[in-house]
Amino acid sequence: MRATLKDVAQLAGVSSATVSYVLNGKRSISADTRQRVLEAVRQLDYVPDLNARGLSMRDSKLIGVVVPQTEPGDRLMFQNSFYSEVLGSIEFCARQQGYHILISATDANESYLTLAKQRNLDGIIVIGMYPSEFYQQMKKSQIPIVLIDSYCNDYYYHNIRIDDAYGSYLATQHLLQCGHRDTAFFVGRIQENGVMKKRLTGYQQALAEFGIPYREEYVFEGQIDYASGVELAGRLLASGLPATGVVAAADILAIGAMKGFYEAGRRVPDDISIVGFDDLEISQYLTPGLTTVRQQISLKGQKAVELLLKHIAQPDLTKQEEILPLQLIERGSVRRLV
Amino acid sequence: MRATLKDVAQLAGVSSATVSYVLNGKRSISADTRQRVLEAVRQLDYVPDLNARGLSMRDSKLIGVVVPQTEPGDRLMFQNSFYSEVLGSIEFCARQQGYHILISATDANESYLTLAKQRNLDGIIVIGMYPSEFYQQMKKSQIPIVLIDSYCNDYYYHNIRIDDAYGSYLATQHLLQCGHRDTAFFVGRIQENGVMKKRLTGYQQALAEFGIPYREEYVFEGQIDYASGVELAGRLLASGLPATGVVAAADILAIGAMKGFYEAGRRVPDDISIVGFDDLEISQYLTPGLTTVRQQISLKGQKAVELLLKHIAQPDLTKQEEILPLQLIERGSVRRLV
DNA sequence: AAAGCTGATTTAAGCGATTAACTAACTTTG
DNA sequence: CAAAGTTAGTTAATCGCTTAAATCAGCTTT
Numbered sequence: 001m002r003a004t005l006k007d008v009a010q011l012a013g014v015s016s017a018t019v020s021y022v023l024n025g026k027r028s029i030s031a032d033t034r035q036r037v038l039e040a041v042r043q044l045d046y047v048p049d050l051n052a053r054g055l056s057m058r059d060s061k062l063i064g065v066v067v068p069q070t071e072p073g074d075r076l077m078f079q080n081s082f083y084s085e086v087l088g089s090i091e092f093c094a095r096q097q098g099y100h101i102l103i104s105a106t107d108a109n110e111s112y113l114t115l116a117k118q119r120n121l122d123g124i125i126v127i128g129m130y131p132s133e134f135y136q137q138m139k140k141s142q143i144p145i146v147l148i149d150s151y152c153n154d155y156y157y158h159n160i161r162i163d164d165a166y167g168s169y170l171a172t173q174h175l176l177q178c179g180h181r182d183t184a185f186f187v188g189r190i191q192e193n194g195v196m197k198k199r200l201t202g203y204q205q206a207l208a209e210f211g212i213p214y215r216e217e218y219v220f221e222g223q224i225d226y227a228s229g230v231e232l233a234g235r236l237l238a239s240g241l242p243a244t245g246v247v248a249a250a251d252i253l254a255i256g257a258m259k260g261f262y263e264a265g266r267r268v269p270d271d272i273s274i275v276g277f278d279d280l281e282i283s284q285y286l287t288p289g290l291t292t293v294r295q296q297i298s299l300k301g302q303k304a305v306e307l308l309l310k311h312i313a314q315p316d317l318t319k320q321e322e323i324l325p326l327q328l329i330e331r332g333s334v335r336r337l338v
Numbered sequence: 339m340r341a342t343l344k345d346v347a348q349l350a351g352v353s354s355a356t357v358s359y360v361l362n363g364k365r366s367i368s369a370d371t372r373q374r375v376l377e378a379v380r381q382l383d384y385v386p387d388l389n390a391r392g393l394s395m396r397d398s399k400l401i402g403v404v405v406p407q408t409e410p411g412d413r414l415m416f417q418n419s420f421y422s423e424v425l426g427s428i429e430f431c432a433r434q435q436g437y438h439i440l441i442s443a444t445d446a447n448e449s450y451l452t453l454a455k456q457r458n459l460d461g462i463i464v465i466g467m468y469p470s471e472f473y474q475q476m477k478k479s480q481i482p483i484v485l486i487d488s489y490c491n492d493y494y495y496h497n498i499r500i501d502d503a504y505g506s507y508l509a510t511q512h513l514l515q516c517g518h519r520d521t522a523f524f525v526g527r528i529q530e531n532g533v534m535k536k537r538l539t540g541y542q543q544a545l546a547e548f549g550i551p552y553r554e555e556y557v558f559e560g561q562i563d564y565a566s567g568v569e570l571a572g573r574l575l576a577s578g579l580p581a582t583g584v585v586a587a588a589d590i591l592a593i594g595a596m597k598g599f600y601e602a603g604r605r606v607p608d609d610i611s612i613v614g615f616d617d618l619e620i621s622q623y624l625t626p627g628l629t630t631v632r633q634q635i636s637l638k639g640q641k642a643v644e645l646l647l648k649h650i651a652q653p654d655l656t657k658q659e660e661i662l663p664l665q666l667i668e669r670g671s672v673r674r675l676v
Numbered sequence: 677a678a679a680g681c682t683g684a685t686t687t688a689a690g691c692g693a694t695t696a697a698c699t700a701a702c703t704t705t706g
Numbered sequence: 707c708a709a710a711g712t713t714a715g716t717t718a719a720t721c722g723c724t725t726a727a728a729t730c731a732g733c734t735t736t
Contacts (some may be wrong), residue, residue, distance in 0.1 A: 001480070002455060004722055015686045020724060027725095030684060047455040051389040051398065052722035055691045060389065062440075084422035091441055100457065102400075102438050103429055117340060117385040119438065142339070226623045259623045282620060285564045285597045342692055353716050358694060365695095368714060390692035393721045 003044035012040035023048065060120040061099050063308060065090055066112050067127045069105040080224060080252060081280050082297060086127060086148065089301030097309055116143050123308040126150065128195065144311035146304045151193045158311065159321040160304045164195050167293045167326045168202030171247045171275040174291070174328055176210045179337030180245035180273060183207075186232045186257055187249040188224040199249040199277065217241065222253065229256015230263070237264050244272060244337070251276040251283050251292055258286065258333070269335035279329055288332030295326055341382035350378040361386065398458040399437050401646060403428055404450050406467045407443040418562065418590060419618050420635060424465060424486065427639030435647055454481050461646040464488065466533065482649035484642045489531045496649065497659040498642045502533050505631045505664045506540035509585045509613040512629070512666055514548045517675030518583035518611060521545075524570045524595055525587040526562040537587040537615065556581065560591065567594015568601070575602050582610060583672070589614040589621050589630055596624065596671070607673035617667055626670030633664055 009016040014033060021027040022037040029037075040046070054060040067083055087103065094101050099122070104115055116124060123144040139156050146158040168185075175183050185203045188196045204214050220235055222228035229252060236243060237260075248254035254276035258268050266272050268288060276283060276292035283290040303322055311317045347354040352371060359365040360375040367375075378384070392398040405421055425441065432439050437460070442453055454462055461482040477494050484496040506523075513521050523541045526534045542552045558573055560566035567590060574581060575598075586592035592614035596606050604610050606626060614621060614630035621628040641660055649655045 005724095006722080016723080017687080017725075018685060021685090024724085027685090028683065033684080047452050049458060049722055050456045051458055052393055052691090053724075055387075055390055055393060055693090055722080056724045058691075081419050081422065084419065084425075087422075087441075088443075091443060095442065100440050100442060100453075102440055103425075104433065104438060105426075105429060114385050115438075118388045120387060120389055226619065230623070255620070255623055259625060262625045281564065282593070285568070285593055287597060287600045287625070343694095344692080354693085355695075355717080356715060359715090362694085365715090366713065371714080387692055390721090391694075393692080393723090394694040396721070 003046040007044055008040045008046050012036040054120055059122050062119055062121050063094055063099050063101050064115055064121040064124040065101050065103045067105050068129050082278055085297040086301045089298035090305055093302045093305035113141055123312050125304050144308055146308045148300055148304050149195055155319045158307050160300055162295045162324050162326055164198035165202035167277055168199040169206045170328045171293050172203045172206035175245040175275055178334055182243045183245040184218045184236050184243040185247050186220050186253045190221055196249055203247055224250050224252055226252055226256035229253040230260035233257040233260025246274045248276050251278040251280045254290055269333050273334040291331045291334045292329055293326050294329045299324055341384040345382055346378045346384050350374040397460050400457055400459050401432055401437050401439055402453055402459040402462040403439050403441045404464045405443050420616055423635040424639045427636035428643055431640045431643035451479055460650050463642050482646055484646045486638055486642050487533055493657045496645050498638055500633045500662050500664055502536035503540035505615055506537040507544045508666045509631050510541045510544035513583040513613055516672055520581045521583040522556045522574050522581040523585050524558050524591045534587055541585055562588050562590055564594035567591040568598035571595040571598025584612045586614050589616040589618045592628055607671050611672040629669045629672045630667055631664050632667045637662055
């Protein structure tokens with residue numbers, strides 16, 4: 001059926017070791033033999049079996065990408081275009097280097113390790129999860145791991161992230177500079193040491209800097225999806241709080257919120273201003289365009305792959321942390337009051 | 339380092355065959371031995387190596403998902419949330435059945451085959467590509483393949499799709515029923531036997547049914563991305579054609595077009611009506627909500643996985659084609675003229 | 677002319693699993 | 707009670723590849 005090394009060897013009239021040497025060039029081979037082998041490879045359409053190779057080489061040229069699955073059965077992470085953009089760039093960069101990616105959504109922490117063992121993964125990229133006690137096991141396993149968007153103090157894990165606090169500081173600052181004083185904060189589930197928590201602190205810092213007291217009732221916590229954005233907008237309006245501006249901790253929330261406000265008869269930015277966070281591709285195509293804090297999403301994926309491959313090539317690499325730049329993008333969702 | 343079958347066997351004081359039998363239950367094993375083996379597995383945190391297993395079982399529990407890469411270096415397919423939604427449901431369903439998915443964007447047709455051989459894939463799902471001459475090679479390789487959104491007459495390939503022509507027929511019909519007579523059609527690159535071509539014919543059919551002559555200058559061809567939608571809106575306006583409605587062959591195009599119209603000072607739906615196609619998650623959160631033809635995107639992924647696994651289990655399965663339902667979803671982007 | 681090099685190729689072991697075939701100790705059963 | 711069947715376990719081959727070590731022919735050397 002499928003041609004194997006042995007088939008090629010037979011056709012070329014050499015041993016299979018010779019074929020292997022021709023293919024990976026680790027021995028000198030006479031021009032004549034090389035010719036015959038390559039011709040046989042061509043004739044049989046031979047492609048090496050990477051799993052078999054991996055078995056003897058003890059690698060797999062496979063990197064695992066783990067994305068969070070908040071609840072069992074939950075597929076949202078793929079629908080959040082933030083993830084798909086990161087995934088896209090990871091796939092692209094990995095493929096350039098001869099790696100394939102194996103994507104798995106998962107909740108139980110331990111299953112990363114299981115996956116890694118099952119598939120002999122050369123490395124793992126974990127997107128947006130917080131290291132828990134189970135991570136200890138991963139350390140034992142020695143497998144290179146790069147975290148994206150995780151705040152992890154552990155010296156073992158590499159980290160590619162942005163300065164989340166600074167990002168929402170920028171967003172909030174912008175709103176304040178435009179003259180807004182009553183600003184609400186829409187945020188996903190706040191977890192200790194999580195991205196959302198950091199973004200909240202950035203909001204608080206900006207308020208403090210402008211001498212505005214932080215009031216907890218202006219913080220609306222939901223999930224990172226459109227529906228939650230709509231709902232938070234409703235809750236803000238229902239609260240009767242006199243907010244003129246909203247800082248959303250994610251574009252997805254901001255977009256949902258815009259919809260929520262419109263449905264309640266409020267105009268953006270006329271009645272209420274919104275600043276997002278992420279700069280998803282869609283954000284510039286909304287009406288009004290969403291003013292937001294841009295992070296270079298696909299750069300995140302690229303850097304993660306680079307770092308992971310570097311660690312794979314150099315197993316004693318110590319923890320690296322890279323913090324990517326942010327930038328406020330002004331579009332039409334904020335009204336200047338001054 | 340990693341525990342292997344042999345390690346477990348040693349610790350349990352049995353042969354490795356016994357461990358294997360305990361683990362996959364293909365032989366009767368005494369309660370006592372089973373106990374000892376399981377305990378050893380637990381102690382060593384043993385997880386079987388699926389690649390090694392695959393080598394002897396001649397399978398891999400891996401299914402490949404191939405998405406189109408229009409141009410080299412192009413990562414758009416991941417940013418198109420249609421793809422990510424399909425991917426998400428494929429991943430989910432596959433994982434339920436103990437399969438992992440290997441995602442690869444690729445242009446060269448032949449490389450699917452290479453991928454399949456390299457990784458010993460148990461099957462392949464191909465999203466949105468047209469079978470070309472290279473597909474002949476795939477047939478020879480005997481690997482189960484399910485196409486999503488492909489019009490392929492070849493009796494070999496399974497197919498999960500929608501009735502694209504009927505979908506845009508629905509969209510157009512709706513516009514016409516609302517009293518629009520001059521309607522433009524925004525479409526991605528039209529290829530013979532491709533999805534976009536079919537959607538065009540649906541548009542034509544609806545016109546014909548309403549006795550409206552089809553005029554080619556009302557068809558605007560671009561690519562499937564937001565920017566292209568914006569551009570097509572611009573081209574329509576520049577053309578001076580008196581269109582009051584637009585049928586977009588994809589929500590992405592419709593969304594871009596809405597933005598384009600707004601920027602040119604036209605209101606949707608007041609000045610111009612738009613109907614989309616796909617019903618992406620974002621579409622309901624726009625303002626106005628996008629009237630569109632809904633296809634059950636994640637059902638597509640699910641059906642594809644089911645069919646693929648069925649074929650894997652039953653290699654002589656003959657070609658199956660499944661056509662999923664469509665439904666017009668009315669929201670706010672169409673104005674009733676009558 | 678025997679010994680020593682070289683360079684090209686082969687042999688064979690090993691990677692981590694599965695499994696057909698074999699063995700040994702117990703049960704059946706006619 | 708001997709022949710046949712069960713049961714529980716082991717041995718060893720195999721999957722497709724890599725690679726250390728062995729082989730071997732052809733060439734210097736001295």
